[in-house]
Amino acid sequence: MKKTYFTWLGLFCLLAVADASPVLAKDSKNTEETLLSAIFPSRCNFSGHFSQRKAVEGVSVPLNSTGDFFYSCDLGLVWHTSKPFSEAVLYVNSTNNFKAEDDGTLTPLTGITRYIMSNIFVRLLNGDTAYFAEEFSVTEATDKTVRLHPESGMLQKGLDVIHISKTEDDSQTAVSIKVTDVKGQDTLVLIDHIQQYSFTGKRSAYEQCNNLYADKTNWCQVLRSPSRFDVF
Amino acid sequence: MFARLGLILLLIGGTLYATLYPQAIQIDTNINELNPEKNNDAGLLHALNRLTADVSQRFMIVVQGADKRNTERAATALQTALNSLPHLTVIDSDRILDDYLTVITPYRFNVLSESQRRALETKSAAQLANAAQRKLYQLGEGVRLIPFEADPLGWFSDYLLTMSDGMDTPATNNQADKTVTSSAVSISVKFKEYPAGMAEQFRLYEQINTIEQRVSQEFDVAVLHSGMFFFAVDSAQSAKADIQLIAIGSITGVLVLMLLVFRSLLPLLLSLGSIAAGVGFGILASVWLYGSVHILTIVFGASLIGIVVDYSLHYFYHFLADKKVAEAAQKGRDNILFRAMLLSMITSLVGYGALSLSDLAILQKIALFSCSGLFMAWLSVMLFGPWVVRRPIEARQTVLKSMIHGCQRMFGRSPRGVGAAGGAIAAVCLVYLLAGKVEVNDDPRGFFHVSPALLQQEKAVAALTQVYEPGRYLLIRGQQPQQIFDALDQLYALPGVDREMITSTAQWVPSPQVQARNYALQAKLYADGGALDLFSSALGLPKTTVATAKAAYADAAQKPLYFATMAEHVAAIPPLWSAQDEDIYSFGLIRKNSDLTALAAAAAAIPGVEYVNTLGNATQALKSQRETGIILLLVAYALVGVLLSLWYRRAAAALLLLIPASASLIAVALVAVFGQALTIFHIMALFLVLGLGMDYIIFAREMAAKPDTTHQAILLSAITSLLSFGLLAFSSMPVVQAFGSIILIGNTINFIAAVTLIGGGPKHKE
Known part of the structure; x- marks a missing residue:
């Protein structure tokens, strides 16, 4: 039995235990940030498709899902799974994040999903290279895959390694993210059909969101004005 | 002559006793002796002693530095060095989590979060099965804190993680953040064996100081400590x-x-x-x-x-x-x-x-x-x-x-x-x-004289880590466990009182009635034809995969988890519960910056709940003692006056x-x-x-x-x-x-x- 994402209990017990991490010199951090910059998004507004393949211990079949997403630095993230179910994660910030149904039914995000969104996924989309250089040991494998090993004790309890690779050809860019947890379970997310937008500002982002998810009730409005959708 | 002989024998006997059994002559350094509060309730005294002993058996060390990684390295070095001392053990989070999970897992069908309870009351088994299936596909979901077979629907894992909501960003006491310039790591240390004599206490004190200074110099960090041991x-x-x-x-x-x-x-x-x-x-x-x-x-x-x-x-x-x-x-x-x-x-x-x-x-x-x-x-x-x-x-x-x-x-x-x-x-x-x-x-x-440096460290550590009001707590009494929980529920319902203000037994274990209700509600999940059966058939799982969970559910019927059981197995939990004869005493620790006036007023309104301010009570009692002392002095003068008058006639x-x-x-x-x-x-x-x-x-x-x-x-x-x-x-x-x-x-x-x-x-x- 592992103690995945379970450090919160430590708060009950008024303790915090530090874990060892290698000291990286400034130069090393700069190198890490350079590596990350090469694969992280360079624009602030983009959309795309994803396919996800998950392996869960105890479930004999792989769990495959597909969908699309829209991300804006100003507005937030819509992560829409279309198959085998239609539902979305709407992430505005660490306090406003929901699971949304097509009909606009919202449920607050909890547990691991919320943690992963707050601490890894949205930061990755946001191109927060400084954060990843600080929290992870970043190295490049021979196949040009960038490997991120968590350095903080908290992340080490749940996460083993993240592999990120980027492929580019004339027509499109694809990013592959493989997350391996401490139990050896892999989640592979392949992002492609990435379309980058040159507009700026929240209003334009909201309009683009509405274009993409016109058939979904309130999703983009939740991103624009999350306080109006108090589900707590 | 006989008197002299008797005295000589007594003196020789006393000398021999002190020479042969020096360990019998214990020097007591407990500063509570200055507290005039009298407690005639043996059960309460026992409960208080346990709580006090638990507090005195721990101390906190905080490592502060400008660079996060360096601070963490310093904390690790400090932790290793402290663990090498035979009297001390650094509280290990992995061990606590293992212990906690080991205790609560057999009782997992007795616990539910508020949203889970609502879902069970409002949704059908098919809807619940569908929701569990969807969850498996969500980013990051699917991981179980206990094996999949024991928690196939993920409800128990979800319950545990829901409890952590609001704490997960950032999720530890480590206050490092890229937006701040300094970081701090706190380490909780417990005595494996409290040093018996003053000499041993001094030696350990010096050893801790030496380790702290070494780490401080080696890593260029500040090391602060706080705890009753240092004051004693x-x-x-x-x-x-x-x-x-x-x-x-x-x-x-x-x-x-x-x-x-x-x-x-x-x-x-x-x-x-x-x-x-x-x-x-x-x-x-x-x-x-x-x-x-x-x-x-x-x-x-x-x-x-x-x-x-x-x-x-x-x-x-x-x-x-x-x-x-x-x-x-x-x-x-x-x-x-x-x-x-x-x-x-x-x-x-x-x-x-x-x-x-x-x-x-x-x-x-x-x-x-x-x-x-x-x-x-x-x-x-x-x-x-x-x-x-x-x-x-x-x-x-x-x-x-x-x-x-x-x-x-x-x-x-x-x-x-x-x-x-x-x-x-x-x-x-x-x-x-x-x-x-x-x-x-x-x-x-x-x-008492307390070194200013120690007081300064105490304040600094308290600002970084301590979450409870020192010397103030709630005392809840009852004859049945349910009465304690009912009193707490009444307290939480009063204006000005927030659940967040108090750390009580209710934070770890629900009341027996609530546990029974939670168990009954989960029949919708684990009974034949329930959500688990629907979930497994939708995923094509073999029946044996879900049989473990169903059998465990049936086995857990009418078996409530008591706080005492949990506290017994999880060393980090303070002894907030004590049962003596037919009386139960439970403590509620008050979090810092709570509205103490509102809390005191609320406690006064509920029978069986008492707001205790030990410092205030001690100060009041010492004032009363001082005033009584003056009267007693006058009585002593009067007695000696009578003695002199009689003696000299x-x-x-x-x-x-x-x-x-x-x-x-x-x-x-x-x-x-x-x-x-x-x-x-x-x-x-x-x-x-x-x-x-x-x-x-x-x-x-x-x-x-x-x-x-x-x-x-x-x-x-x-x-x-x-x-x-x-x-x-x-x-x-x-x-x-x-x-x-x-x-x-x-x-x-x-x-x-x-x-x-x-x-x-x-x-x-x-």
């Missing part, structure tokens, strides 16, 4: 220094004086023997009655040397070069000396014994130590004295005589004038004390009390003028001013036939007393200082009054 050792170190100063000072002073005056080893041996017998018996009496000797008892008790030696001094001076008296003594017929010695001893016992009337355990212990020690010292002088005075005693009297004559020339030319002046000054002091708004202090925190004899009374008033006024806030310890010292003053007066009066030698004995006695008590006035501990300064001033006045006003002035020569 710091106080004990101060006390130890005081004991050494007072004991060495007193004994050296007495030795030098005796050798200079008597130029013989025999009187010295009797004096030292009576001191050893008195102090030794005091220690053994304390150990026999209380199981240990408190550190403050030893500090105050060391000053007993100054009084104990008086008996031998008066004894020897009585026999100075007086063969007839010596012969009479050997025949046991010296009634004058016996009367004076007896009355002196009784008044001292009344003075010290009055301390036992206090509700403070520490003063009761001092009273026992002092009274038993005084009596034994007196007895040893009375029984062994005749052996010592077989040979004529001689004393060098010139210097002492000239000192006394000097004093008498200065104050004794007009005894009435001196008396009137003393009375007038005392009256002015009384008016000043009554009308001058003299500062008082009843806050027990001011009674004259009511006017009670006027002798004006001497210690004036000395007391002047002493209190002077310490107040010099900026000391009056405490209960100043008041208690006044009992000794009475006892010592009466000693001098009685000897001066009873031995009036030989005023010269009597005054010398009183002078020597006063010097020895002032040596020991005077040294207390320079103690680093405010309580000891208060005691010493009152006696230093009061006893000086007692001495001057005794040699100038009682038993004749310079014109009366032997």
